[in-house]
Amino acid sequence: MSQNHYQVLGVAPTAAAADIKRAYRRLVVRYHPDKHGGDIRYEEEFKAVALAYRILGDAGRRATYDFQLQQAARRADEARRQQQHRPVNQHVYGVPMPPPAPLRTRPPAGSRERHYQRIPQQRARFNARDWGLTLLFILGIVLFGLAVKATMDRVSANRNYDDGLRAYASGNFPAAYAFLEETLHFRPTDAPALRRHGELERLLQRDAQAARADFRAALRQPQPRRITANVLYHLGRCETDLGRPDVADQHYSHALRLDTALSAAYLARGKGRLLDLNNPALALADLTTGLAQRRRAAAPTPWRYVQVRGLALTALGRYAEARTDYFNTLQANPKDGQTHFLLGRLAARTGDSTAACEFYRRAVGLGYEYARPAAEGCR
Template identity: 50%
Template sequence: MTQNHYHVLGVSSTATPVDIKLAYKRLAVQLHPDKHGGNPIYEERFKALAVAYRILNDPARRAAYDQQLRQAEQRLAEAHRQQEFRVQGQRVYGVPMPPPAPLRTRRPAASAERHYRSIPKQRKFTRRDYVLTFGLLAGIILFMLLVKVTMDHVTAVSNYEDGVEAYGHRKWETAKTYFSEALDFKPNYKEALRRRAEIKQLIDRDYRSASTDYAAALRETEQQRERAILFYRLAQCQVQLGQIASAERNLTYALALDSTQSGAWLARGEVRLFEQRRFPGAIHDFTAGLRHRSIVGRPLPTKYLTYRGLAYFKLQDLAQARQDYRRVLEANPRNGQVHFLLGRVAQQEGNAPAACEFFRRAVLLGYVYADEARQQSCP
């Protein structure tokens, strides 16, 4: 017997009942199936432990079991003795002796008692594999995006440069087409937006579309002077569209950013004179615009001198109005409109002969509106 009840309890065959009991309690705690999740191996071992204790704890059963052990040992010793003295190749009745049957103390272990270690399944992708795969895909996508952005930028710049060349040769439609193609590849290309807006405003007279381009260019522009120019251009389009309040506000923004813009001063003065009828503000703006023009050495536009004279006339400041009109006549003596306006000044001052003379000159110079005034005021 390879394993007997003493071996199960882990005691010697001469162990006292107390030793057997202590060994049983200790192993019962260690091998109880509840401590091992109901493992079948530990259930079998626990059953074997209980059987061994039941037999060895009973003196009568133990004595009988010890007698069985001694008999088994004697049989085993006799078998070994016979094996030692048997001649190899000895034949019995002409047949070789069969090998001795293997000695067993118990039935072979069942599959549930064998200790198998299951081989864990290898996953196809670990977390590291997923991270590397995702990183590779992200890198490819980022590279493709960078290539696209770079190519779009290069194409947009090339189209813009071609548009500038056509713009310089006054090929307006060709230039506008190039600028539009540049914006297809780079929608926030502020230079292309501004150039296309200028063509729409000054050549096509498409003020609404030009306003849209100027507003888009403003969103992409941070430099103050450039923003001032864009506000000025946007206001010009809004005046043509009848958006007077927005135009006046944007001209104010332009002057807040760059007070040296004579064009913005004069444009706001024109809005305040004709649209808002704010004559003091108009005079202030015309004066500032004309002063900035003279500072940089540019010729004074007679149109705005005439407008300022008209604003003075509306405020009944006839002396200042006459002075501006005279300056216009010095630059252009054949201006029939200014002769007519001087006649109105003389008429307001009660100088009928002078008024009639100015009206007559205006008619001779081709200003037809003066003829009606001459007929009404002059005999």
């Protein structure tokens, strides 16, 4: 039997490339014709070694050769199994046996039996299992569609909310309002979008009732205490605009119970208690607390509330302190005609009619028309 290339080189089929190369070099030296005086036997061995290394020394050729060896081994195993299962009485070697005759248990069918019959068609019927699988498939499609829609709505809502925040921060309130409208279209219960939308409804659209609805919807969502307090403050502002000062006062108080550092709620509640509920003592306490919190936070002073505190001090008969608040307001905004008018009223209360008339005339000159009747009464 002829040897394969691995046997010629004396290496295993799993030998590494380096081992094959070393075996080749060793055998080339051993079988070189010049070393044996041109003996034809060694020349044939030399050629066999060279051919084996040409095949096994190249990775691609070796892979092809290995596959061929595997196929040959498989064919040999198949022939061996057929030889083992050959009938005992088969004595003709090298010639395939004819196939055995079919075993017949009855005579062949006659012409009457050999005819075609129409197979009746049966209508397919759904059983309970089929209906269950169909319903599950439909339910899966519906759930998949709902999941895709929810995902797309969430992505659209987030994108519109981010655009709305950028427009809000840049002062482009109409664009911010439009983006927030789109956000709430895709996600109606988004609390941050409801808060911003409510602020724009009140300040831009002048629709306190719609703003109140937004803030109430925002309150139904779980939020941190400070954010809830801020929403209650804005809800109180809406109630004030709608002429419900008692309800507004309740919202301001609730907000301050949640966040005692909310200076805006103190100032708004103080203003409402003075102008709407006619309680200057409580109003003075709230206004003083709110303004003090603003100073401690190094925030800009809201001079309009300093002016309102002057009104509360005037109502309590503390005229000197009221005059200080009015003059501080004038120092910040010298062209505020309303503050001139309030100083005129304060001067009239203290009996200084000359100063009162001068403040009234200055107020009219600055465009505060409410001071005109008082100024005309000085003539």
